[in-house]
Amino acid sequence: MKKITMQDVAERAGVSSKTVSRVINNEPRVSESTRKKIQQVIDELNFQPNKSAQSLAADRSLLLGLLYDNPSSAYIINLQAGVLDACNEFGYGLVIHPCENNSPDLLPKLRNLLASSRMDGLVLTPPMTENRQLLDFLDSNSTPYVLITPLNLEQSCPLVSIDDVMAARQSIQHLIDFGHKRIGLILGARERSGTEMRLLGYQQALEENNIPFDEGLVVQGDFTFESGVTAGLQLLRQPQPPTAIFASNDYMAAGVMKVASQLRISIPYELSVCGFDDTPVARYMTPTLTTVRHPVEQLAQHAGELLIRKLKKHLERSESEELHSELIVRESTGPVAKP
Amino acid sequence: MKKITMQDVAERAGVSSKTVSRVINNEPRVSESTRKKIQQVIDELNFQPNKSAQSLAADRSLLLGLLYDNPSSAYIINLQAGVLDACNEFGYGLVIHPCENNSPDLLPKLRNLLASSRMDGLVLTPPMTENRQLLDFLDSNSTPYVLITPLNLEQSCPLVSIDDVMAARQSIQHLIDFGHKRIGLILGARERSGTEMRLLGYQQALEENNIPFDEGLVVQGDFTFESGVTAGLQLLRQPQPPTAIFASNDYMAAGVMKVASQLRISIPYELSVCGFDDTPVARYMTPTLTTVRHPVEQLAQHAGELLIRKLKKHLERSESEELHSELIVRESTGPVAKP
DNA sequence: ACCATTAATGACAGCGCTGTCACTCTTCGG
């Protein structure tokens, strides 16, 4: 596979290499006819510009970085797929970077990564999106970034988000529609902004249906299966246990189902369980899990596109975007048991 | 963040930039004292060579590609982590590439990817490892690659593998040790080489324990949850159903558990189920799933290292490597039921 | 008809490295 250079294309099209460069980069100031002819030659030769040379000459790497620290592999795969779509569309490459948000050498490592890979911009996901130190570092470094986050805060950078409040409210409403009045809520890790939004959604749904809020039905988890088990026990051992439980992710919901099975509580007849995230597990459990599906891939794709537009300065101020989740009703939720 | 060049380092160390380059690339012909001094300056300035310039000048991208087409996100995440480790160690970058092995435009797409990203080498995983067209294409293209595959075939390229025969034999032995004699086997997709190795391991285990082989206990699946359901039904509806089932992956095992639950067959009291892969699901199911854990991350790391050594020509002929799996015993397997 | 402006293109240098080759300085066998 011998390589084709811009020079080759230029000669074949009877123009200078600079003009070919203009076409490749969609620059203005090229006549339609010239553009067409060059494009034709490019297609003929299947020419692909040398990324290294482009990067070196233009002093930009054509690389996006994706930072994540999330135990759900399905979520990450979707993220990657989405950002990759955006990258492919605009000729960018993707550098993936699993991190540990709490590790003290997150910043030094990132600094090295930035120095060596010279990524043009970053896509950040929770919990990195709430790491002030990190964001400050990037700002001081003037590395552009976009956030994928439930946080609807007064961020000054572009972000894409889903409406966690609404998503939670919807799920709770679904439970209420089945006649449930005592609904347990298992929260996720405290520092994650999504956590409070889900609590808010829960409260809103109760209020709309004139159901009093009972603090005893809200327990803290940390997104792990184990914390779901603990929280489930705490809820189900109460003198007046809830008839339905909403967990802030599928793993914790799985934990609740485990507890229910141990306590011989049958789902959904004696207890309804609702998860969040629509992990593959949700379909494999017995019974299958009612849960909320997020358009993660789309979210990530938008984030990627937003970032690239920002890099190309085609971005008006700080655009942002919000997508919506969908409640997936399966077997784990049902009408409240007849006493 | 102003950038530091080799020239800066060279001046500060009182040598030519070429000598700095020699140190960076671990080339010989540099006196120990010079090397030390330069290294010191590099550390002081925290100098990182510009990858684009390196690539352009040396005509190699310093990029590895990772190709996969696998529905298990946990598996992919581990793969990525392993290869990333190898990459980081040797200053390589990683280009991930989810593909569809059966798509007709796999090759054209790959050709484009190779042309634009100019990856120096590829790490291939099943089922791409058995795609002759693809391998031939890479050969004709003289793109180096290593395979991660259970296939122990007469490959002429380096590969890392796990011993699927042994892993299957071990699991079956585990079931036999519990007193099981009628053991069902659910195979994975037919074209995957691992499939026959697992059948082989199954047969070997039976033979060693003088248990006759019954063809009726072996059914075909395709690695999906749904195929596990179908296969489970097929096995459990027999006049003399098996008392234990070995599924070729966890998703199919989950399918079997689903069926068992529907047929009111209790696990592990009336039926033992054993999975393969140790997906996260295995821990979340009720009961938790006995399964086989593969050292995927290590496998991937070795693959990456092998590939990089091959690229650096530090590789004697076609080295290969085999790692071993581990049986993780959980709740889904137990002694055969008293009649 | 004339200059000012804008559109379309090309010449050329140089991005930060590495490959090649030339050069100097030891070392050592005869």
Added chain:
DNA sequence: CCGAAGAGTGACAGCGCTGTCATTAATGGT
């Protein structure tokens, strides 16, 4: 003591692009 061989180093070109600026051709206002 000389020539050959090897170790250590640097000068220099050039990888394939893009930015800058110069150049030419077309357009329009007066």
